[in-house]
Structures are given as C-alpha cells and as structure tokens.
Amino acid sequence: MILSKFEVKFYQRLEGFFQPHNFDLVLDQKQFRKATQNGFQNIIFSVSETQKEFWIEVNFGVRHEFIEQIAQQFLNNARGYRPSANTLVISIGKFQDLKYFRFKVSDDEELNTILEEVKSFFEDIGFGFLDDVNNLLKIDDILNDSPTKPCRFVYNQVHRCFKGLIAAKLTDNSNFATISNIYRHFLLKNGTDDDLLNYERLVSFLHHYNAN
Known part of the structure; x- marks a missing residue:
C-alpha cells in the first residue's frame, strides 16, 4: 500500500481527534475504527488526486458481527474482505442529503477548514449516530x-x-x-x-x- 504525503499528513492531523473517542487508525484500510461489543464502528476516508487538488470522501458506519458472520457465508465477497465488511455505511454527503458531495483541498487553508468540518460533524452528529445504530x-x-x-x-x-x-x-x-x-x-x-x-x-x- 502506497500513501501519498497528503494522506499521511491528513491521517496524522485527525489521529489526535479520533483517539480520545477510542477510534484507532487502521492505516492499511484508510480508516479509524472503534471496537464494540458487537463488532466495530468506523470512519473511512477515500482520497483522490486531480492535478493540484485532492478530493476526500468520508464514509462512516458499523459492523454487527453476528449479522456478518452469517451473511458472508452466502455472499460472493473475497475472503480477505469479509472480516472488514460493514453492516451499515453511509457518506457524510449522503447522510446530509447532498448528492455527489466530497471535500476539495487545494491548499493548507482549505485543509484546515475541512479538518474542522469533519471534527464538528462527528462531534455534533456522527458519533451519536454511530452509538445509536450500534444496536x-x-x-x-x-x-x-x-x-x-x-x-x-x-x-x-x-x-x-x-x-x-x-x-x-x-x-x-x-x-x-x-x-x-x-x-x-x-x-x-x-x-x-x-x-x-x-x-x-x-x-x-x-x-x-x-x-x-
């Protein structure tokens, strides 16, 4: 797995925010993950680069272990993917009814703004939602x-x-x-x-x- 310098910086800047909420960085899957009694909660980042801009999509969801242990026996997923499959997952944009929404970063100022937006979303809505659906x-x-x-x-x-x-x-x-x-x-x-x-x-x- 090869990470761009931007991705490394991006995850490092978020690690200090997510860790106190018991979300650990799982770098090879580009996500922060919190173990729960029934599986896990996670926040997944997808970063793409076009010329001098970076586009970031943020998904978040939960895995319910009992559901997935049964489901993965009957789905045609690759074996390596099965232990990481989410039961529920949604993007920040879709959650807020914003079609095709992604964050755009072209300089450090925009990066700082987006980092704060991501943090605010999870503090205000995201963490509460994940706890609510962890059931x-x-x-x-x-x-x-x-x-x-x-x-x-x-x-x-x-x-x-x-x-x-x-x-x-x-x-x-x-x-x-x-x-x-x-x-x-x-x-x-x-x-x-x-x-x-x-x-x-x-x-x-x-x-x-x-x-x-």
Missing part, C-alpha cells in the same frame, strides 16, 4: 422498516436483502415472512441466478437457525 434492533429497523424501498445506509442493495433478512431473524421480527418474500422479489428482478440461489440457501439456513 441490533436499530439495525433491523434501518434495513427492514421500508423493505420495498432502497436503503440509504447500504451501498449494495443485493447485500441489503441478505443482511436485512438476517437482522429480521435475529430480532424475531414479526414481519419476517413478508420481508423474506419482498427481498426474494427484488432479487428476482435485480439479482443474478447465483444471488437468488444463495438467498434461498440463506432462507433455508435461517429457518433452522437458533441463536440460543
């Missing part, structure tokens, strides 16, 4: 409250079907059967044959699954 019932609500509509907290809507169904099972959601059929219909229209086959395997697995 199985809340994850179930986010994934399954409107199962016929896209979920803004998951980028891959096919994966949402798998993780949403697992969350519904783990919380004994009374609408489990309805949710299962809605996601099956979605995959029939939008998924591959492999997606549908794996989904049916998951449904069968969950039918016999007992968390206790």
